[in-house]
Amino acid sequence: MTPDPLLQVEDLKVHFPMRKGVFGGSQRWIKALDGVSFTLLPGETLGIVGESGCGKSTLCRAVLRLVEPTGGRTVWLGRDFSRLSGEALRQERRNMQIIFQDPLASLDPRMTVGQIIERPLLNFPVEETPAARRARVAELLTLVGGHPRWLDRYPHEFSGGQCQRIGIARALILKPKLLVCDEPVSALDVSVQAQIINLLMDIQAEFGLSYLFISHNLAVVRHISHRVMVLYLGRVMEIAERDELYRRPLHPYSEALIAAVPLPDPKLERAKPRLRLKGDLPSPLNPPSGCRFRTRCPKATALCAAEEPPLQEYGGGHIAACHHIDL
């Protein structure tokens, strides 16, 4: 029996209007996200992968309503989150936090580390003395691998990995149920990346929160995620349990994506079957008809141009959208 989902996203769409030219003409839209559905369970990490422009970051922002979706809805703990507004929205948002790719740029350079981590608490005041708040901040900072002596220092005094720890502490201070991680380790050196990945996994084990984890690094996603979602041009191509997806990708796009990652072992790398996608991502302004991936797909046929393949279930929660999956 699966627990009730923390988050249910149904047919979520984000279309950005293009600026019209001098002569007007009809309004054109960039369909950054075009009908994405998934669920996220409590304590689960859902990895989101895809090339730049596939809608990974837009999806996360739309879930948090940092950009307003143009269609679809999100159900948060059984309530329709997409309809909340004003105070109700603000109160619910304390349960969902985000950490960013560039750790230094996401911290205010004129605030001390203590002020940065404490700031969310001031948005949701409780009866608490400043000294008690500071003690909470110091405790959390220690938990993320920092030190209370950091409290009165400024962000520029810290390295990338340390800034990311501070960003994580700020996101955790309100005890959220969902943490959106938008490329949190991409700007870090390999040795520091491992520290932050371990930290995120420890925090999840301790507090049981859920992660939406975006990364272009497919190895990191395999390591940290329970399930993985593959996006292409704003659509879901495949969702599966992590090892299932990496061992047995059903969609040709997932397969090509995984095959493109070079292995840190020359022998295995040479022995690996060669599978290469041609060309770049098509413009989201004018996506291909039918299956969006067909222009780069080695298996594409006339059917793929005519008809968009629906997402189908292939057992064990493994879903994929392709006309040419034979099991």
Add this chain to the structure above:
Amino acid sequence: MTDLVFDAAAAAESAAPPSPILEIKDLRVQFRTDAGTITAVDAVSLSLAPGEAIGIVGESGSGKSQILMAIMGLLARNGTASGSVKLRGQEILGLRDDALDRFRGAAMSMIFQDPMTSLNPFLRISTQLTEVLTKHRGMAKAEAMRHAITMLERVSIPDASRRIRLYPHEFSGGMRQRVMISMALLCRPALLFADEPTTALDVTVQAQILDLIKELAGTMGTSVVLVTHDLGVVASLCDRVVVLYGGRIMESGPAERIFDSPWHPYTKGLLGSMPRIDEQVHGKLYTIAGQPPSQARPSPGCPFEPRCECRQPKCRSIRPEPQSRDGRTVACHEVRL
């Protein structure tokens, strides 16, 4: 256009110089700053055989890019390089710009991480490509144009004769990197430096670009020096690896053997801390404690000592000298060959 077929491979074979194409001895790069002198690269020696691909691996601040910058004569104004860099036996370190220009673009060329900032946004691709040929090869405009179009076709840019008239912003990131590569290889250099050439690209495009570099270097007999933080990229492209930390070489040798059984604690740590796409392990990753050094200050001992699990008292005060065996070199007190 048979007259434009690339013949460098054949030429290299017939000439077959037994000596290395590039020989670096005791290279040191220092920067004068308000905080004093910073040593970014310290006592780096390596040599490169014709047709060989070598990967220089390191984290930020390891000095990996500055090695290339020093060779190309592109150091920032407050930087100085000492030691020796020989290109085909000829000393090129410290040459004046006009003397270096005979080598840059012709005998050795470079591709950078971000093709958008290394191409001139105001000039058509055609202008930027033909300039290389008119300047270094003394070609007439029309001939240079024909040659440039052929080169763009070689790097798989569709519709090259039309696209050559476009500006850099009209290309995608992957296409721009192809343009950069075609520009770097126009004069069939003997040596190609690539500084994080695929870091800004998606994995699918990265795979295309790595294939392209491999194929072109193979057919043209070009030697490649690849600088990267990505061990996977090194494994797919390079014959030999140099692992750099704090401006010094920790370990070097044939890629296959280093990936198979690293000797240096830092190399072990790097390989161990990378999650692998082909492994079904979800527990804790191995970590190297601490941060990479932000500034390489000259320390009397081993630069990795503050983060090393195997450190001993002498690591702080005595620099480990490089020891060699079977074509591999390692600089660590803990490793006994």
